[in-house]
Amino acid sequence: MVRNDRKEPxxxxxxxxxxxxxxxxxxxxxxxxxxxxALTTALSWxxxxxxxxxVSSPMPPEWAALLDTSRFPQMVAYREAHTWLAQGxxxxxxxxxxxxxxxxxxxxxxxxxxxxxxxxxxxxxxxxAALGAISYLxxxxxxxxxxxxxxxxxGFSTITWKTWLxxxxxxxxxxxxxxxxxxxxxxxxxxxxxxxxxxxxxxFVTLFQLLVAYIAPTVIFPLFNKFEPLQDEALKEDIxxxxxxxxxxxxxxxxxxxxxxxxxANAYFTGFGKNRRIALFDTLxxxxxxxxxxxxxxxxxxxxKKRHVLKGMAEGVLLSGLGLAVVAWALAxxxxxxxxxxxxxxxxxxxxxxxxxxxxxxxxIVASPLGLLLAPIANGVSRRREYEADAFSLELYxxxxxxxxxxxxxxxxNLSNLFPHPLAVIFYHSHPPLLQRVEAIRRRxxxxxxx
Numbered sequence: 246m247v248r249n250d251r252k253e254p255x256x257x258x259x260x261x262x263x264x265x266x267x268x269x270x271x272x273x274x275x276x277x278x279x280x281x282x283a284l285t286t287a288l289s290w291x292x293x294x295x296x297x298x299x300v301s302s303p304m305p306p307e308w309a310a311l312l313d314t315s316r317f318p319q320m321v322a323y324r325e326a327h328t329w330l331a332q333g334x335x336x337x338x339x340x341x342x343x344x345x346x347x348x349x350x351x352x353x354x355x356x357x358x359x360x361x362x363x364x365x366x367x368x369x370x371x372x373x374a375a376l377g378a379i380s381y382l383x384x385x386x387x388x389x390x391x392x393x394x395x396x397x398x399x400g401f402s403t404i405t406w407k408t409w410l411x412x413x414x415x416x417x418x419x420x421x422x423x424x425x426x427x428x429x430x431x432x433x434x435x436x437x438x439x440x441x442x443x444x445x446x447x448x449f450v451t452l453f454q455l456l457v458a459y460i461a462p463t464v465i466f467p468l469f470n471k472f473e474p475l476q477d478e479a480l481k482e483d484i485x486x487x488x489x490x491x492x493x494x495x496x497x498x499x500x501x502x503x504x505x506x507x508x509x510a511n512a513y514f515t516g517f518g519k520n521r522r523i524a525l526f527d528t529l530x531x532x533x534x535x536x537x538x539x540x541x542x543x544x545x546x547x548x549x550k551k552r553h554v555l556k557g558m559a560e561g562v563l564l565s566g567l568g569l570a571v572v573a574w575a576l577a578x579x580x581x582x583x584x585x586x587x588x589x590x591x592x593x594x595x596x597x598x599x600x601x602x603x604x605x606x607x608x609x610i611v612a613s614p615l616g617l618l619l620a621p622i623a624n625g626v627s628r629r630r631e632y633e634a635d636a637f638s639l640e641l642y643x644x645x646x647x648x649x650x651x652x653x654x655x656x657x658x659n660l661s662n663l664f665p666h667p668l669a670v671i672f673y674h675s676h677p678p679l680l681q682r683v684e685a686i687r688r689r690x691x692x693x694x695x696x
Contacts, residue, residue: 263583270584274346274611278339281614285335292662292669293328297321299664308680313657319399323660326395334387341383342610345376351603352586358599359590365598369432370425372602377420396507399660404506415468427453436597440577443569450569451562462516466524470501475525480535484523487539491546491641497522504528509659512538514545532658536644537651544648547637553630575608576601620672627675635682636689645690649683 300317345351354375358368392409396402430449434442457465466472475481475498488495496516503511503526510529516522523542533541548554575581581604582591591600638648656663656679665678677685 267580267584270580271346274584274607275343277611277614278342281617282335282339284614284617286332288666288669288672289328289331289335292666293325295666295669296324296662296664311653311683312663316657316660320657320660320663323395323399324662326398327391330387330390330395333390334384337383337387338380341379345379346585346607346610349586351606352590355587355590355599355603358602359594365436365594366429366432369598369600369602370429372599373428373605376602376606401507401509401659403504403508408505412469419465419468423457432598432601435576435601440573443566443573447566447569450565454561454565459517462522462524466501466515470503470505472499472501472524474498475500477530480530480538483535483539484542487543487642488546491543491550493546493549494521495523498525499523500525500527500530502527510655512541512545514549529655533651533654534647536647537654540638540642540644540647541651541655543638543642544634546641547634548630550637551630551633553634571612572605572608575611576604581607617672624671624673624675628670628677631676631682632685635686639686639689639693645693649686652679652682 300321304312304314354372358371361368361371363371392402392404427450431442431446434446434449438445475484481498484498485495487493499522501524503509508528510526510532512523512525512529514521514523523545525538529538576596579588579591582588582596582600585603585607587600587603594600596604635648639645642648655661661679663679665674670678676682
């Protein structure tokens, strides 16, 4: 009997540990994708079922007298149509992402870009452009179905194909003028600054956001809508008087032709410094009375008076710094590239250019479910601030019923969900549900009356 003492190498007796590790990591990424899909799907259908149950239940007399219950069936039908539409988009997007991850497209894109006779930054931009184009094409049918299908069916959408095409061209122009330079600078910093790239990137992103916020009212928004001074002189004077009463520095009051695309109504403050202005949708001017418009604007002034805007900007700056630091850490992890079959290219050139672009894409997939799980915190803070702005509106504008009447009318006109599920509120709603909001307004009005 001949004894063989030669020991077999470990890799010959067991599956390669590296391959096992990469398979496990890919499995985790897929599970995270599926978890995000399952949570958003469950919340969406739970929300619709809750709405149907609430509208079929007896309504308290005080609410039945206040709400137009004849519009409930249309509200349910509208929300159900959008739920089905969202389900289609929600299914298509992770399916496309899985296809990109498992088909070998990412390493193929990175190798194609790395072979281009261009700088690493340009190669990275080429990868991001290709992935962005895929994402656009996947989402395109659902946007069209919304604009020209559901929204038109329920009498909201007024957009024409000419306007839609013009919007797409202008949006592409903004991506080229703003998005490409931003991405290019980030890729440049990643290449030149090493693992501390996120520090100068943080400063650059902050300045970039401030610049965009400053020029948006006068440069970006007018690309899509016509802004003209408010034609209703009486309302304009009342708005300026309201702003003076609150000490709110107002640069101008404008009305915009929002009806070019939709009959949905809205109003917003935008800009800062000399560019701070109020924009009123022409649809809002048609749907609300002067008192209701002034009460809604007093609410918006409340956000400024309570420093919600300043706090939001500060929080945004801090979160962007934290987010960039986490991204920098992730891009330095070899598994982010080896998991998609790019280990050789990563070892050859490092996390720069096309490799960094793929790393950013993979990290976005991994971080997506985390964003959903953190949303309740941000939404909770936002809802609390909405209540504070409502309270300020009641103090600034002495028409106690105008705010609740305006909110009810806007909600009913837009067929918004009057009865969202509590979990949907926690995860998705930055504003309190209408009925809770009106109850809070009435409690404060009653307390002022007793005082």
